[in-house]
Amino acid sequence: MSVNKIKKSAWVKRIVQAAFFIFISxxxxxxxxxQQGVELPxxxxxxxxxxxxxxxxxxxxxxxxDRFIQKTHESNLWVLFGVLLVTAVTGSAFCGWICPLGSVQxxxxxxxKHIFKKKYNNFIPEKLDHILGYLRYILLGLxxxxxxxxxxxxxxxxxxxxxxxxxxxxxxxPSALIILSIVLIASIFIExxxxxxxxxxxxxxxxVQLISPWKIRRNINTCTSCSKCSKACPLGIxxxxxxVILDPRCNKCGECLAxxxxxxxxxxSIGTKASINNRxxxxxxxxxxxxxxxTYAYLTGKFITxxxxxxxxxTLTSEEIKGSMTFxxxxxxxxxxxxxxxxxxxxxxxxxxxxxxxxxxxxxxxxTMHVIRDKMSSLQSN
Amino acid sequence: xxNKLIFITGxxxxxxxxxxxxxxxxxxxxxxxxxxxxxxxxxxxxxxxxENYVLTVIFTQDHRNCIISAEETDFLLYEEKWKTxxxxxxxxxxxxxxxxxxxxxxxxxxxxxxxxxxxTWELRILRECLKGGYDECLxxxxx
Numbered sequence: 088m089s090v091n092k093i094k095k096s097a098w099v100k101r102i103v104q105a106a107f108f109i110f111i112s113x114x115x116x117x118x119x120x121x122q123q124g125v126e127l128p129x130x131x132x133x134x135x136x137x138x139x140x141x142x143x144x145x146x147x148x149x150x151x152x153d154r155f156i157q158k159t160h161e162s163n164l165w166v167l168f169g170v171l172l173v174t175a176v177t178g179s180a181f182c183g184w185i186c187p188l189g190s191v192q193x194x195x196x197x198x199x200k201h202i203f204k205k206k207y208n209n210f211i212p213e214k215l216d217h218i219l220g221y222l223r224y225i226l227l228g229l230x231x232x233x234x235x236x237x238x239x240x241x242x243x244x245x246x247x248x249x250x251x252x253x254x255x256x257x258x259x260x261p262s263a264l265i266i267l268s269i270v271l272i273a274s275i276f277i278e279x280x281x282x283x284x285x286x287x288x289x290x291x292x293x294x295v296q297l298i299s300p301w302k303i304r305r306n307i308n309t310c311t312s313c314s315k316c317s318k319a320c321p322l323g324i325x326x327x328x329x330x331v332i333l334d335p336r337c338n339k340c341g342e343c344l345a346x347x348x349x350x351x352x353x354x355x356s357i358g359t360k361a362s363i364n365n366r367x368x369x370x371x372x373x374x375x376x377x378x379x380x381x382t383y384a385y386l387t388g389k390f391i392t393x394x395x396x397x398x399x400x401x402t403l404t405s406e407e408i409k410g411s412m413t414f415x416x417x418x419x420x421x422x423x424x425x426x427x428x429x430x431x432x433x434x435x436x437x438x439x440x441x442x443x444x445x446x447x448x449x450x451x452x453x454x455t456m457h458v459i460r461d462k463m464s465s466l467q468s469n
Numbered sequence: 470x471x472n473k474l475i476f477i478t479g480x481x482x483x484x485x486x487x488x489x490x491x492x493x494x495x496x497x498x499x500x501x502x503x504x505x506x507x508x509x510x511x512x513x514x515x516x517x518x519x520e521n522y523v524l525t526v527i528f529t530q531d532h533r534n535c536i537i538s539a540e541e542t543d544f545l546l547y548e549e550k551w552k553t554x555x556x557x558x559x560x561x562x563x564x565x566x567x568x569x570x571x572x573x574x575x576x577x578x579x580x581x582x583x584x585x586x587x588x589t590w591e592l593r594i595l596r597e598c599l600k601g602g603y604d605e606c607l608x609x610x611x612x
Contacts, residue, residue, distance in 0.1 A: 122536065122599040133601055152511060157493060158601030238510060238605070239493040243531055258532040394604050410548040411595060411604075445543060445550055445595075456549035457557070 097345060099366040100183075103374070104190035111187045115252035132392040134252065135240065136160050139181075140288040142167030143227075144242060147235030157239050161391040165384040169377040174292045178299040180373045182282060182289055183338030188248045188270075189282050195274035196321065202275070208323065210276050216323050220283060220336060223290035230287055247281060278321035283336055293335025303332040303343060304354050316353055319346030326353070341366060405464035410445030410456055417444065421463060432462060493603055494594060495527040510594075510605035516584045518611050521563070523581050526594070530574040537598045539568040539576040545593040551580075559586040560609065584611040 118131040135141055141163035145156040155163075173181045182189050200207045211219075233241045243249055244260045247267035253259050254267065273280040282289050305316070307330055316326040319342045324334045326343050339355065347353040355369070356362035384390040388397070396409065403420025412420070418428040418440065425440040437450045447454040496508045501521045508514050516522055528539055544551040546558050553562045563581040571577045589610050596603040 118599065133599065135601055154511065157603055157605070239531060257534045260531075260533065394602070408548065410543070410545045410550070410593070411597070445545060445548070448550060455555075456547070460548075 099370050103184050103370050107185050108187040108190050119256055136162045136392040137166050139167040139170040143291055144234045147231055165381050165390055168380045171295055173373050173376045174295045175298055176376055177301050178296040178339045179292045180339040183340035184373050192274040192279045195271055196278045199275040208278050222284050223286055226285055227287035227290040283322050301355055304356055305330055315346045316343035319343050405460050405467055408460055412444050413441050415440030493531055497525040499523040511608055513608050513610050515610045518584045521583055523579055526578050528576045532600055537596055543595040559590045560584045587611050
């Protein structure tokens, strides 16, 4: 593919970034208004339930107790699976193409480039930049340990991603707002400061991408060592002195490919084969790999985003009745119609099929859980 | 100067996460001899029947300005609302204080109870909310 075509296709990546930013904003905004009581014609999953890092955070408790950390569910694991699939195949393209926080840093970075020109991205000594990159792993370890210990999403206290989409709600911890502000301001001086130094998800993906067969490769036989690729790299990776880019910070943004001065000296390929320098194809592969597991889970009912148990008709026993179940769900569990259950339990007015069982006694003090359990148990015996 | 700024930011970050006290709900059991023990969900808590215990629950909002008040926290014993009037439940609730604001975004309640029926019983603490809420169990093993 010619250099001009590679440069012109940069807009493909920008569109993909913008689309995901809008998509995540939509989820954050609509879910917030849903929580405030605004009725919408659709149900939006919670912001936390579709975060891939939530899948990482809950792993400790899943392994030790076979339970999820509060606010995380099966949906987090499916999204994480999609992200890991993208990363295992194409490298850290999730970071470069999809992550909304990365995209915002990119957009602010364009302002920094305009202001500082050649000085942009050169404020931090290379050695210090490299050392700071290890902070990601320290932060990742700390988050996993603390989350497993406290059984809650402690990262929310400093998460700039959560703060970015919720700063307007009044719900965000001041520490997270401070971190977000620092990240956005730093983006004016250096490209993607959060990604290169602190992102715990990036730390995970940086390790996973080592198994990706597709890598940025430099043809040493034809390279003129002009170093344009190194200068173009937003994360400060020294491509010009490497044959294969194994740096975990590489997010496959493709800027090095676009900057390469001779046609196709740098490639994104498996060895000398299967070169993907075309951003259209890259976008298609990334989106397909990300959404394939999510779509499968959604269509098979496995994309669970809440604590509610999935009631299968006619399979409930009296011992399995939960206080948080509704009377409608109870009817389904015992393979009854709601009206039939209403008569059987002698439910008074004021109790509907959407009333949770635990709340029934607040409407009529005689309708308590143990009364309901006894009656349903007798129904089972008959 | 810029190196100092980066260093301070890094320390702030690590400090914030290392000292995260925003454990959504903390639980402390105090026995009749005033021995306190912090307990965690799904950890087996051994208690003796017919002895007095106090369960202190400390609730910290992780979403500021949470629309679900502390009072909307449900305590379900064997999936039924735990009330002082219910002497048929495996643990008799003797008294329950009001939720008190004990810090910024932090509320505390005390529940005094007497274990009655031998066996293993789950006290479910439930806060229902579209943002995920809270749903955990304390597992009491009554001897």
